[in-house]
Amino acid sequence: MNETFDLIEEITRLDGTKYSEIGNLTHNGRAEKAAELGLIKEVRIVKLNIPHSIHVENYEKFVNEHYTMSGWEMESWDEWPKNDEMKAEIEAVLMENKVG
Secondary structure (H helix, E strand, C coil), X not given: CCCCCCEEEEEECCCCCEEEEEECHHHHHHHXXXXXXCCCCEEEEEEECCCCCXXXXXXXXXXXXXXXXXXXXXXXXXXXXXXXXXXXXXXXXXXXXXXX
């Protein structure tokens, strides 16, 4: 199933460090459950309904080709590893949405 991303989240890892993720309500719901289970400290939506720019499309394509959104039963939080190109795409999404 191909995911469509429309929001920006900030996820706080157990060690207190934070990272930005581009996702959707399903991803956010899974992150909320992960926080309840103590797998991450916290997740918050930074911006909803972001424009579906070329940068969002590039990141969606990368995630859809390399990862599968896990189900609701989880024993760990799977942070999607990103190469330098995808890190730059996320930074571009943050900039175009005036976040971060």
